[in-house]
Amino acid sequence: MSRTSAPPPEAPTEASAGSSLGSGLKQRHLSMIALGGVIGAGLFVGSGTGIAAAGPSIVVAYAISGLIVMLVMRMLGEMSAANPASGSFSVHAERAIGPWAGFTAGWSFWVLLCVAVGMEGIGAAKIMTSWLPGTPAWAWVALFMVVFLGTNLAAVKNFGEFEFWFAALKVGAIALFLIIGALAIVGLLPGSDAPAPGAANLTGEGGFFPNGSEGLIIGLLASLFAYGGLETVTIAAAESENPVRGVAKAVRTAMWRIALFYVGSMAVVVTLVPWKDEKVVEVGPYVATLDHLGIPSAGQIMNVIVLVALLSAMNANIYGASRMAFSLVQRDQGPKFLAKVSGGVPRRAVVASSAGGFLCVLLSYWRPDDIFKWLLNMTGAVVLVVWVFIAVSQLILRRRTEREEPEKLAVRMWLFPGLTCAALVAMCGVFVLMAMQPDTREQLWMTAGLTVALAVVGFVRQRAKEGVRG
Structure with missing residues (x-):
């Protein structure tokens, strides 16, 4: 990823394009969006697949992937504090690498969010139809x-308030789960006569690494993509009362808490429940753990939490997609009719992003075995591609900012450039691991196809504009 021989003097930013977005988000909104943005159904339900593959070593898998995510979040926080923009990493990639990079990162992420909205809508509808049998799923969506x-x-x-309370409920649920789990582990859970489990579930049933390195790799891949969603806070920061202070504080406070929630949750689950328990996959690790402890109505309690997580993700992804589309259009990287802002909101971009999500839902009903599956595979590794753009952009922009505007570095990447390079190497390693695993190989190639196609379109557009200017 290198700049072309004749890049523009500086990539246009939203500020220079005359952005008129609102600024109604408060610090409490940003802090909770940062925490809740990565706590979704992937953690509450999907993590069971990782446990089934890795066994107790899923704790190591989540710790490794969590470290990568913390480094990415720190890099993104540094750039977003220095240059807050609703296009976030797309704007940073355009400034650092060139317009083609901003185009590629931005539109691939937009497609990812639209597909995610569809998936979340379907998941939420399934929960509602389980409670109210006979109601049509499409009506709930x-x-x-x-x-x-x-x-x-x-x-x-309004978006900020919805996300604040959604995220607060998710964070509260995980915090309560960790407290209950910790009490059960030491044998002090009120109302329970079960003895402390000790290390029996961690060392029995094949040991801590029951499926060896292969199981750990599958668990690592499953855990890595469960962390997706951290980008939303830097997108939202551009519409906060104090973008620089807001994103800096949100990034600093969220990183260790996210690691605690993810790694801590997995440690509680595999300590209390045998990893081979079929319920871990069938109903999810959280429900399996609460059932194991004899918590009444555990399944329904977690269904409520998962429903909130899905609805929160829908809300956040429509927001993120609309702001990304608006940012791209503001930088002349998309259809201009989406650029209109009313009352501080890019309403046409919101409608277009919602339509994209609803189209994915329709495809899931009409063509679940081909077109929708193709869309899912195509976006399967987009988050990882975005993280690569983030790391490369930070390598370039950090040096430029230190040289030209050092006062903007309110957040600094640790041990730069060493940890940035280490994160890049780790991401490339994940791509290699994906290519080695049959279950993820197709996703990797289809995501690569989407990325290359968008990069070609972006590069052709860039050269055409340079030719007009020349």
Whole structure:
């Protein structure tokens, strides 16, 4: 990834393009968005697949992937504090590498978020139909889409309030789970006669690494993509009252808490429940653990939490997709009709992003075995591609900022450039691991196809504009 021989003097930013987005997000909104943005159904339910593959070593897998994510978040926080923009990493990639990079990172992420909205809508509808049998799933999806279209069309503070309370519930649920789990591990859980489990579940049933390195690799891949969502806080920071202070504080406070929630949760689960327990995959590790401890109505309690997680993700992804689309259009990287702002909200971009999500839902009903599966595979590794753009951009922009505007470095990447390079190497290693695993190989190649296609379009557009200027 290198610049072309004749790049523009400086990539346009949203500020220079005359952005008129609102600024209704408060510090409490940003802090909770940072925490709640990565706590989704992937953790509450999907982590069971990783446990089934890695056994107790899933704790190591989440610790390794969590370290990579913390480094990426720190890099993104550094750039976003220095240059807050609703396009976040797309803007940083454009400034550092060139317009083609901003185009590629931005539109691939937009596609990812639209597909994610569809997936989350389907998941939420399944929970509602399990509670109210006979109701059509499509009606629930339509209702959710209309509600969150409405919240995102209104002032940005409405989005902030929804996400604040959604995230607060998710964070509270995990905190309570950790407390209950810790008490059970030491044999002090009120109302329970079960003895402390000790290390029996960690060392029995094949040991701490029951499936060896292969199991650890599968668990690592599963855990890595469960962390997706951290980018939303830097997108939202551009619409906060104090973007620089807001993103700096949100990044600093969120990183260790996220690691605690993820790694701590996995440690509690594999300590209390045998990793071979089929319920870990069937109903999810959290429900399996609460059932194991005899917590009444554990399944329904977690269904409520998972529903909130899915609805929160829908809300956040419509927001993130709309702001990314708006940012790209502001930088002349997309259809201009999406650029209109009303009341501080890019409403046309919101509608377009919601339509993209709803289209994915329709495809899941009409063509679940081909087109929708193809979309899922195509976006399977987009988050990792975005992280590579983030790391490369930070390598370039850090040196430029130190030289030209050192006062903007309110957040600094640790041990630069060593840890940035180490993170890049780790990401490349993950790509290699994906190519080695049959279950992830197809995702890797299809994501590569999407990335290359967008990069070619972005590069052709860039050269055409340079030719006009020349």
